[in-house]
Amino acid sequence: MSAFRKSGRGMVDASKPVNFTFDGKAYQGLQGDTLASALLANGVHLTGRSFKYHRPRGIVGAGSEEPNALVAFDRGEGRVTPNVRATTLEIFDGLKAESQNRWPNLKTDIGGFNNIFSMFFPAGFYNKTFKWPASFWDKVYEPFIRNMAGLGPAPKSSDPDVYASVYGHCDVLIVGAGPAGIAAAVAAAKKDQRVILVDEQAEPGGGLLSAQNVEIDGMAAQDWLTKSLTTLRKADNVTVMLRSTAIGYYHDNFVAVNERLTDHIPSVEPGRSREKLHRIRAGKVILAQGGIERPLVFNGNDRPGVMLASAAQTYLGQYGVAVGNEVVVFTSHDSAYQAAFELADANISIAAIVDIRDKISGDLQQAVEARAIDLILGSSVSKTSGKLRINGCEVYTASSGKKQSFQCDALLMSGGWTPSLHLWSHSKGGIKWDADLAAYVPEQANENAVCVGACNGNFGIEAALNAGTKAGGGRKKFKVKEPEFGSGVVLDHLPNYIDSSKQKAFVDFQNDVTEKDIKLAVREGFKSIEHVKRYTTNGMATDQGKTSNLNALEIASKAVGKPIEKVGLTTFRPPYTPTTFGALAGYRDGELFDPTRKTAIDPWAEAQGAVFEPVGIWRRAWYFPKDGEDMHAAVARECKATRDSLGIFDASTLGKIEVVGPDATKFMNLMYSNSWTTLKPGRCRYGLMLREDGYIYDDGVVARMAEDRYHVTTTSGGAPRVYRHMEDYLQTEFQHLDVWLTSTTEQWAVIAINGPNARKLIEPFVEGIDLSKDAFPHMAVREGKICGVPTRLFRVSFTGELGFEINIPSHYGRTVWETLFEAGQSYEICPYGTETMHVLRAEKGFIIVGQDTDGTVTPHDAGMGWAVAKKKKDFVGMRSLKRSDLIADGRKHLIGLLTDDPNVVLEEGAQIVADPNQPIPMDMLGHVTSSYWSESLGRSVAMALVKDGFNRMDETLHVPMPGTTHKAKVVKPVFYDPKGERLNVV
Amino acid sequence: MLFDQAIDIPETLKGDAVSVTLMEERARYNLRIKSTDLTEFKKLTGLKLPRKINTSSAAKDVTCLCVGPDEWFVIAEAKSKAKLDKLLAKASNKFVCSVTDISHRNVGFEITGAKASRLINVGCPLDMAIEAFPVGKVTRTIFESAAILLRRTGEESFQIECWRSFGPYLRDFFVRASRDF
Amino acid sequence: MFEIHCPYCDEKRPEIEFAYAGEAHIVRPNAQDQGEMSDADWSQYMFIRDNVRGEHCERWWHQHGCNMFFNAVRHTVTDKFVMTYKMGKSRPTAKQIADAKK
């Protein structure tokens, strides 16, 4: 048993020693300890160095509010978590933890010079100092800041752990399993509500775990706790979640709760989730988060060994650990007396109780006297001593000027209590200033939520139990025997004879913000508390100022000269405590990050060694390299094979929408700029879709299957937005039309067969369709069978060659493809990918919406005025096309470009100028939209959007690219077979 | 074998607490018709389309799901396809309506077991309590990044359909999440 | 994540099933009116929105649900949904909005 362990106390298991290391040194704790309690049991207070001044720091609290004791938790390669609060880290055999912000070691730290020169580091120091000269930034300032800034080491490899997430639902969600939360859960469970009770600790009970001399309805507090927990665990309608932190409270009672599943377990089997994020929708939320004790802001209050009085109480009561042998208590609130008494009753020497108040209640005074503790009223601690741990303090009595020195190895402080309003604040609940408590308390709710117990400003166990019961829908009134909670005072400044410029009174321990810094910020003109916060960084560390906000507010309000309620509280934001990225990602890493959509034919392409590219979330075969070919060679071969004989292409990703109903044609006339009235069933037409603003939105071939049925195709990436666009107009503006839409993208696998031998290939497999040139002309569609399965067969061409698009039900796609590919061997059939598809279409000047257009291109700009019906009364985009801006001179037009040097392939996106020698900034005429090597033409081809392009035919323009500027001639964007004769293969 | 949904279900998804199987070939139709024609539609086809949104009616080998104010899915055993094709074609001729064959657009999973609803809640935000989502309820909703059609077929059994290219994504999600069960 | 009451499904559903669809009650001029509108008037219809601070009538789409577009009154400061109603119903009066809040 270590020196500071009090046997027979607390919830730890004395029969189960646990071995762990801190900074490489071996220690022993007990089952049930946190790292903090185990270190304290070994007499260790020093746990880290502070962020800015690298001052030695120790454990301040006993829960998740801890500002100081941040450690790196080392679970092995890739599994080092920085900034873990030692007060919440459960120990297990083999646990390794390291202190932070120190070099070369915790006891000797080079960065400590910041501390010596701390007069140079006032509030706003970084803003003021690292300004100029600019040349100092990368050489001096940035390396300096990088060296000094940051809490703990960032991980160097990707996280090897896996995480989980799940949605949850309940009638009542209770946050905090202290007396209020447990009472609420018991009451709600009786009302047959679905209840979820969450608590961030490993043990439920909150303050009850360490409560001394408390009786609830005649039962010892711990017995009542055990009984209540048994009731809850037996109830089918209650879920108790431990090690589960409610990190954020969002709209409509949606609360994120992160459950830590494995960090407390010595060895975890691979693949087991480390944390699970529960996304819980609750009918009602009961917040029972308790309160946080406030530190006192006095000179030397950050020395290791200075800690919250309630924390010392918890270490003794819950863990059986004495935080020191010789303890001074410094307080402005009655509650610290109870801590002093409990320690004294455990035979820990209380050197003195120092109270800033001149008077305390008679009962308290008697209790102090009964224990023969030295009580010094109307006084404050004026300084502390000790290098890496407190060894003494000086007490100053302002009224008499008297100074007394005490030796001590721990100093407990209490500045009163702050209700924990974090989640309430996330929910946008209102708050009001309670002058008696000197704290903000909840006011009107913004959600179906209520705060109970200490977080509502109702301190004491009886108050908590009764408020919890009421919130849970119960009527029971508890009778509790407990020490009086009492009251206290709050001062903005503690009397001290030492000149304030020489004091080190910390407000925010984690960000090293002192009382002076806050006053300086106010003097420099920052009056809003939100500005003071950002200028001083008070409350901006990983603890979000849980222990510091109220003290900072008190100091700022006095400095500004406004009452505290007029200064206001800074905003709390999720997460309540630092949260791993893994927990936020849940299952969504790797393959599950986003779906990868694959066509029915994709497995065949993969087996053939295709190289893939992402198109939206589709993955598509990009090209099919043959032994050692690069992309250029493969694409050149695929293009040639298709134009010479036969190519086969998987076009399944094309978006497809079935438009059906007696008013289908009227609807199509409204949604597309073309006219559909004249399109007969069995025929196809290229359709151009505009937005209401007149710009091109999408395009695709549309087949009229019947009088009242269209098979619409869209671009691969455009399917969802086109569907939405159509549904939107149909449900709102064109409600009078009897027509319906069904997305059929995935109903059909689409195999495009192109090349002079296309007809010859498919003929033997087709039933019920006359494929002859006259019976089945270009831009026709027929229904029949292919390879024995139903097909919608299109005769269309996106390549300029004789082409067919074979639509077959998806689950037949692969077999039909394989059958045709097999038969195609006699024509040297060549599978091609999206790159070859792009080249072949560019040779023909067919546009790709989104590549050759950018959302500001009208049909006329794209040279497609022919696709705008002249006689229609109305269609989406019609009126906008007449806007003066859209018919003005000088718009950019889509034209072709042929480089003077046929071997130069321009870069897509390259800018175009008329005169490369003009002064900078040059007058940009436009940019290259599509550019490829054309194997068929033996030269490069390009398309470009160029200002006034239609009027620049044969003009030579200049395209600057890295190293050189290329000349290119403006031409019509049809490079291959301009008369379309190749479609006429017999 | 001509018909190929290209989704394998690993053995790990055949657990005691939850089991996932791939639905066999089905005939599926998207049917849009005005609610005023439902009675006549039933007379003609024998198919009872539920009037209440997000409910379903199962009869012998055909299930009709109401997923919108004027939208139904008709899902049946594959062997009934020829019969349904004819029936629905007849209806198309008589009523102002829209019938579209989507048999191959979707793939379906059956999820059964005591933790079936828990597996659904891994990615679907709806409340799966039996009171909130009773047997027979059906709806389109979300499972993480996939749009799904969800139907409760029993206290501990569900069907999930999605577009075919999202099938492997759902399967992978089920595999990963079921490790935590 | 909001819960939004879909007036067609007649139940509250999670926000991720929905997509926002812009300000409500902006009626597309019919073909004849379009022809008679000046560029300035047309721009007003096309591009200019109220951007109210307070109760805003807006369109939502139950994309991953019943597939219906509907209207909602949402407070743009508090993000509270006051009411939702079917497409085609006219803009709610101040009294209807006040009643819905009760």
Ligand SMILES: [Zn+2]
């Ligand atoms: Zn809906």
